[in-house]
Amino acid sequence: xxxxxxxxxxxxxxxxxLVRVALELFTTQGFDRTTVDEIADAVDVSQRxxxxxxxxxEDVAFAVQQMVEERFVRALAERPAEEGPLDAMRNAVLxxxxxxxxxxxxxxxxxxxxxxxxxxxxxxxxLAAHLxxxxxxxxxLAQLIAEREGVDVDEDPRPRIAVAAFSGVMRVTGQLWGRSxxxxxxxxxxxxxxxxxxxxxxxEPHWRS
Amino acid sequence: xxxxxxxxxxxxxxxxxLVRVALELFTTQGFDRTTVDEIADAVDVSQRxxxxxxxxxEDVAFAVQQMVEERFVRALAERPAEEGPLDAMRNAVLxxxxxxxxxxxxxxxxxxxxxxxxxxxxxxxxLAAHLxxxxxxxxxLAQLIAEREGVDVDEDPRPRIAVAAFSGVMRVTGQLWGRSxxxxxxxxxxxxxxxxxxxxxxxEPHWRS
DNA sequence: TTGTCAATTGTCAGTGACTGACACTAGCCT
DNA sequence: AGGCTAGTGTCAGTCACTGACAATTGACAA
Numbered sequence: 001x002x003x004x005x006x007x008x009x010x011x012x013x014x015x016x017x018l019v020r021v022a023l024e025l026f027t028t029q030g031f032d033r034t035t036v037d038e039i040a041d042a043v044d045v046s047q048r049x050x051x052x053x054x055x056x057x058e059d060v061a062f063a064v065q066q067m068v069e070e071r072f073v074r075a076l077a078e079r080p081a082e083e084g085p086l087d088a089m090r091n092a093v094l095x096x097x098x099x100x101x102x103x104x105x106x107x108x109x110x111x112x113x114x115x116x117x118x119x120x121x122x123x124x125x126x127l128a129a130h131l132x133x134x135x136x137x138x139x140x141l142a143q144l145i146a147e148r149e150g151v152d153v154d155e156d157p158r159p160r161i162a163v164a165a166f167s168g169v170m171r172v173t174g175q176l177w178g179r180s181x182x183x184x185x186x187x188x189x190x191x192x193x194x195x196x197x198x199x200x201x202x203x204e205p206h207w208r209s
Numbered sequence: 210x211x212x213x214x215x216x217x218x219x220x221x222x223x224x225x226x227l228v229r230v231a232l233e234l235f236t237t238q239g240f241d242r243t244t245v246d247e248i249a250d251a252v253d254v255s256q257r258x259x260x261x262x263x264x265x266x267e268d269v270a271f272a273v274q275q276m277v278e279e280r281f282v283r284a285l286a287e288r289p290a291e292e293g294p295l296d297a298m299r300n301a302v303l304x305x306x307x308x309x310x311x312x313x314x315x316x317x318x319x320x321x322x323x324x325x326x327x328x329x330x331x332x333x334x335x336l337a338a339h340l341x342x343x344x345x346x347x348x349x350l351a352q353l354i355a356e357r358e359g360v361d362v363d364e365d366p367r368p369r370i371a372v373a374a375f376s377g378v379m380r381v382t383g384q385l386w387g388r389s390x391x392x393x394x395x396x397x398x399x400x401x402x403x404x405x406x407x408x409x410x411x412x413e414p415h416w417r418s
Numbered sequence: 419t420t421g422t423c424a425a426t427t428g429t430c431a432g433t434g435a436c437t438g439a440c441a442c443t444a445g446c447c448t
Numbered sequence: 449a450g451g452c453t454a455g456t457g458t459c460a461g462t463c464a465c466t467g468a469c470a471a472t473t474g475a476c477a478a
Contacts, residue, residue: 128340220455
């Protein structure tokens with residue numbers, strides 16, 4: 001763990017600045033009404049440099065999201081083996097929400113991240129990218145679950161199915177939260193818990209009130 | 210049901226031609242290696258005209274998919290009221306697969322459609338668009354299910370959850386089928402059925418072999 | 419400290435998706 | 449036949465993104 005050289009630190013600063021400025025502009029003006037030139041100019045680098053840090057304009061919007069997802073995956077990997085698949089995933093997300101603050105502030109304020117998430121959900125191009133990224137993570141999750149349970153992910157359909165169902169619920173809550181008038185950390189946590197509680201009942205062959 | 214005028218027929222022919230040529234080019238050369246100019250030139254219209262028919266280059270790739278989805282929604286709406294939510298959706302898709310042929314041939318051969326679906330699954334930009342379109346359909350489905358069961362879609366979380374879980378399984382099967390070496394109508398049908406059978410077991414708190 | 423190497427960056431030119439404006443052509447309708 | 453209007457082509461422009469090349473600047477050995 002040596003201190004990275006000047007070159008590395010400079011790169012990190014540029015990258016962080018690009019993320020912060022981009023998210024600030026995206027959340028205030030909107031994603032489509034923000035050009036890459038604007039972002040680059042604000043950080044005082046060339047447009048070409050922007051694209052050396054981020055392959056696409058969309059990518060910069062997911063820089064923080066990226067960290068959150070990695071965090072969740074790690075949390076899942078650390079869940080005790082006794083927990084069933086669904087419980088493990090449930091506890092991993094909820095646990096992630098609880099400690100999200102500390103991890104994020106280093107790059108952007110939590111508040112900005114929440115606004116960014118809302119923007120992603122309400123911007124068609126970003127929502128599409130978000131969903132695709134999610135499916136990639138789902139493959140990782142399925143692998144993890146399969147290992148935990150000691151089954152072959154290509155023989156037993158249950159890992160992918162469980163992950164798909166779980167992710168489906170997460171997606172729904174994410175969307176509902178994005179539209180809500182009070183988008184706080186607490187509200188998404190509560191919503192997620194509430195919806196996960198209803199996963200099994202929703203799949204009953206018949207619903208009775 | 211009067212015969213549409215010459216103007217309308219001409220428009221329809223141009224549109225169909227654009228779809229056919231586009232899908233042919235996409236599936237042979239790849240989506241990214243096909244330019245809009247190429248498609249327009251092949252149909253002998255200007256690029257500007259292409260964009261009057263399709264808002265984006267992606268849209269033309271989903272022209273057939275669009276029909277398939279509408280078909281599925283209609284099939285679900287016509288399911289007998291006694292069927293539970295999951296059964297209704299299951300029967301609606303499987304029924305759709307069975308009669309898909311007749312509906313599609315009018316515009317493109319079934320074979321081209323299957324290849325198109327594979328291309329969508331393997332092209333990142335299209336996969337993203339596909340997933341986003343799916344979430345839009347899911348909202349429609351949730352509404353339908355809620356009506357069938359006589360519950361309020363904004364009060365009772367079950368409709369959206371059931372749809373999300375179901376769609377999650379459909380997405381997984383779609384992806385696995387896209388990667389398979391033998392992508393036929395029969396194989397996707399069988400795969401779908403097999404996976405849907407395992408939805409409930411996959412959500413059990415504990416898996417026992 | 420200095421000189422060399424390699425990583426970063428800026429500039430420039432080009433491609434391709436997409437849009438607005440405007441003129442033109444061809445069905446449609448009286 | 450002739451006017452109306454939907455549909456089309458042309459043109460110019462914006463913006464995301466890329467390859468090539470030259471200039472700069474840390475890193476590191478002599």
